[in-house]
Amino acid sequence: MSVERKLQFALEKAVERGERGVQIAAYLKGEPILSGAIGTMDDAGTPVTGTSLFPIFSVTKGLAAMAVHIQAERGLLDYDEPVATYWPEFGSNSKGEITVQEVLVHQAGVPQMPPGTTPERLADWDWCVAGLAALEPLFPRGQSAYASISYGWLLGEVVRRTDSVDRTFADFIEQEIFEPLGIEDYYLGMQGNNHQRVAQLYTAGGLRPQPSEYRSLAMPESITPGPIWNNPVFYDAVVPGAGGIANADSVAKFFGLLANGGELNGTRLLSEERVMSFVEPRPRSEEYDEVLGQTPLVGVGGFWLGGNTPPAEPIIGTNPNILASNGSGGSIAWADPDTGLSVAICHNRMFRINPPLPPDEHPFTELGDLVRDIAG
Template sequence: MTEAFEVPEVSEVPEVSEVFGAGVQGTVADGFEAVREEFAAVLAEGITTSGAQLVAYLNGRHVVDLWAGDGMAGDSLTGVFSVSKGAAHLVVALLVQDGVLELDREVAHYWPEFAAEGKGRITLRQLLAHSAGVIGVEGGFSSAELADDRVLAERLAGQRPFWEPGTAYGYHALVTAALTGEVVRRVTGLSIQELFEERIRAPYGLDLHLGLPEALESRYLDVLPMQPTPEQRAELEANAPDPKSLVAIAFNSHAEPPTDLLDFINTRAVRELGQASAGGVGNARGVAAMYAAAINEVDGRAPLLTPAMIAEFARLHTVGADVVTGEAEHFGLGFQALRLRYPFLGADAFGHSGAAGAQAFADPGSGIAYGYVRRRFAFPGGAAPENERLAAAVVRAAAGV
């Protein structure tokens, strides 16, 4: 654990929201006014005019709750893409903590069919660290298959790895939680979605769903496409992946037709099934509150994870470059290790970003839990660049700087 910051006393976020510059609405606790100003500055620069939300907790207390943009409210819901992986793998961490799962046990011990095609020695730890090499299937998945984790798991069980397991790592972008979720189902008899609902979402009343109820569809805002500049468009076209590349396989763009992430999340079937790698729906309140509950006492409940479990899941498990995305050293177990991306966070900060630009994390040393969700895709994809500014503002405010 990193040493906690010395922080000033702050009041709870008031219930009545106000309207500030750049159309920013919401509230901040005393001492966090600079976070609101930074959020307004981001909006004023036109970085996102289609809706964004920013929420933070400090030591289990709700200290930032802001939103802005056309049609966006504090409780609006939208697709959070790979932020879903954090929710799914918080379930896995709880099961490891309970002694139900063992990180260094072979996956085939729990799921015998997975041993096919030379996968018998792959461990749960390797699945969680994206080093198993089972990033997709030859020929790709149909859109109906991609929506359903059970179908994904069945097809992946028969797939040979795309590299020798354990010798490299690469982002299992659309399938990692189908793989770990099948392990969970074989051991508990429940899906990862059911356990998330039972153990995490419902007890805390989180606005984060692995399976969005029909009754909440009226609050869902479609994710919107990127609006690149001509220069950015040229860069995207120049870097379009070869259909035979690992990145194409991992993102199912080698399928016919290739997967379009907007169509994927804006499809009711995906939201209903709650595909646990990328099909979650939520808002900044929901994702920040989940990470607050993971590391701090919230609403009189003890933290979900022990310090030892946080240390194990948050520590860096990947060395060198990701063979799918090229990103360097960025995975713990199921979560992204965030210190390299955000040097102002502690070494045990953990969380996950989402394709449209969302970022969510916990920083145990400072007691911060952070959630940022935006409706329109950011260039070039993944955690939006403004997260560095916004997260740094939260950290400075928490430290009283």
């Protein structure tokens, strides 16, 4: 069977298991090897194409982590320094010793959003960072406490404070990552443009069945990923921990940087040594996270790792060197530095990821198998 027929079969299997619209893209050693789309974007039945855009939620966290790594590569920040070294206001209310590294791996103890968070306030960077700086920790330093939404501002403000030319975080991402890598359809704040290209979100029932008393603090109901994000207010807000809008090709190209040891098509942003250091599991890696309601398999670089399921996401493979970003509802991207493979899957029907769906129920199982087969 040809690759084209295998891809069509895998996409049709995703729809058979409930998907509305799906995109996949894969690169191998920086070159595109696979792309496909199926299904519909909205209630009007608009077909999904390769240029359709999707909210990708926490897949966006890979951008926030990458920005911190770029600043570390340039000697502008030290992972082991307190956040307050670069952002003094953050040191209030017993947060003065929390390090950049602890934020990077979700062990800062401050997973919550500020009281009074609304969709409109997500668009106010200064309000968000001031509110986060004023918080008191919910957990001790070093304990896993997944920063569902706040992650991007916690890291993004450190990047902004260490930026020698004082750019907004969105401008930093555009000028230091997207432009050098030739990424054109990945947005942090759409500024009122291209809204008509964004797929409508749907849900497939309860996304996180395990109870968690802390989840509503980390992810307030007013901004919980799901159909409420069909509001264009979310498209235009710069939410670097959960608010990316992109197509699969752009996200797979971005992860190609990790898959190729920090260099992509002649542009090097990180050393190979630094990228390979990311595969080391974070301290206390077997610890249950009371915000997520699961044990997240996270590496010291802030990316999720491959491995056995659970806790690893099954479709990315069991190689422990895989670096991934998982998004609420099933959007996902990953890089395999051992083979040079990078993959992204975007979609608009959100399904349960905690605990991960078994392979025979997961809509993307055949897509993951296919790209691994192609990469060898």
